[in-house]
Amino acid sequence: MIFLCSECNKVFQSYKHLKEHKRQDHPVPKQYNCKWCTNTFNCSSDLRKHVQRNHPDHQPQTYLCDWCGRTFRCRASLMKHMQHIHAGKTPRDLCSICGKTFLNIKFHLPIHSEQYYECSHCGQQFKWRKSFIKHLQVHNADKPLSCSICDKAFKDKVSIHRHMRTHTGETPWTCKYCGRSFSRRWNYIQHLRLHTGAKPYVCEVCGEAFTHNVTKKKHAEQHKDT
Known part of the structure; x- marks a missing residue:
């Protein structure tokens, strides 16, 4: 059995070699899909800009280091940063608005310049009400x-x-x-x-391609008896 490359018509003796050939000689550009709409992008930076511009309420929540202004995508990363970079440091600046103390108050003051939503459970603050409401679900998991x-x-x-x-x-x-x-x-x-003819699901055994994953799985059952 031979396998023909649909891009350049080269012939291979196994689907494994055909797959490796396509990966090296005909790479498919990775696409980044926006999960809030149907737009797709060729690089992650374009996707981030799109989300910031068109879906501001769905931007990933970030955690701000009050000492140096760095932001992190998860609380664990912020805590690790605090332990390694700012361990033993003593707050020296007092905020006259909320009474909290900081090593460098300039990174804290902006939260008082406009309305923010503060979680009464953990103190985390949000600029966008939708992000704040979504965060509250973490504390109210028993209230679907x-x-x-x-x-x-x-x-x-x-x-x-x-x-x-x-x-x-x-x-x-x-x-x-x-x-x-x-x-x-x-x-x-x-x-x-149905219109484009795309068949993204490929049988690992024989290389036949299918439009739907469920069809590929049914096809794969045929190989279990061989």
């Missing part, structure tokens, strides 16, 4: 979000927003080829493959 129409409960706002479309009939994703619209992004992506 409920649908006001049918009382179904959900663990996060993304899930309840998706569910609400079943009541409102909202279909934000529209196919540019046929005009059909969808309430779920994943269903929209799967539908697009």
